[in-house]
Amino acid sequence: LSVLRWISSSLIFAALVAGTVASGPMQHVVAKSEGYSILAADFHVHSFPGDWATLAPWDVTLEARRRHLDVISLTSHNHVWAGQLGRWMADADGPLVIVGEEIVGSAPHYHLLAVGVRSTVDWRKSAADAIGDIHAQGGIAIAAHPIAEYSRTYDSIALRELDGAEVLHPVVFERDESADELREFSSRGKFAAIGDSDYRGLGPAGVCRTYVFAREFSEHGVLEAIRERHTVVYDRGRYYGDTKLIELAIREHLVPARGGDDKHAIFSSIIGIAGGIGLVMAILMGPMGLLRSRARTTTVRV
């Protein structure tokens, strides 16, 4: 048994060392072309606590940096304090953290991203009124995953005032119909094309992302670029957004995303399997097993 415990500890220790080394340097240079800073952004990110998410704001920002995101918006359900905490803790190496909120509206049901707001927008308001509040605070409003279930509530006023709509979201990987529904919603108005991952710490950050063509790398520059619809989204052979900017993104080799991460993915899988086996062994034979024998002893004594 002691040999198995030694193997378990060694596997976990080796995985921790290899996992830390493999996580590696997080340097990333922002692409610049034709007067634009081309920023990889994810405007729909959740964090722990308060939301169904596994990582705290400070860990979310580091994971975003690892995945070469330049901008994220922390958008917890119906509050902005997680975003404020994340921005306060963000360091100069990036990414740029914009305070946000995912308004889970109740009258009727809708999900709306408020990006660049200062205080919480009331979720009891209609979508159109909520968008008005967001604009009054200097923020932008993005329709979150507007598949059929969430898109009915947007009336003509809301559609006219919306700044952006998610045309790429992990729901498109679940079913093709969802991708059709997102495209159908995008065709209802002139919205900035947005790709967001609705990140919750499950899987890598920035799986879905938006390329923002900003005149300056700042919160103001990013929000202004979205108001001007200066965004590009790429999804498995499809491009969304401004035609000229799509050509620029292709020319700059930003889309399709470059490969070359295969070796790293295999290495990560090996680390995960080795460490995972170590954990399983530890659960079966480590402190739990030890305590189980103590439990039996104590039970006999009682």
Next chain:
Amino acid sequence: LFIAFVLACNISLIAGDPFNARLVASAMAYWTFVPLAEAAALVVVCWGARRRLSLSKLTDLFFTGHAPWLLWFTVLSIIWGLQSPQSASAFVGVHEVALLAGTAVVVIWCGYIDFCFFSAVLAWPRTRVAFALLIQRMISWFLLLLVFSWASLSAGLGR
């Protein structure tokens, strides 16, 4: 501490940054709330039994019943970590029915272990054990739910 460590390692696996010591250490700090919530619920339920067995010993013994769900969570995390980024982010890596069935088995299994714990260690009658188990679960699960989703819940309740 061991439970928090296993949880944090699994969180790093799921996040696609497996066993990054920085992430594990950080996640361990805030995921300690899970064993803390359970211990708090246990103390409430077993307050009257503290003369029979100290609360610290009682807590130690109680956590021995956590092996099944830690094991289940670890296996799920390994599977999750092996998915493509798209599958992992869209929750399609593990079949929904298998996920629910496995979770149901683990919930029942852990419930049975804890039932035996209250019966054997505290020598309580069956009805009292069942009541204690129910209260312990209600308190701890409510605390966990609150930490995860208080904002969503507030919107849901107001709807």
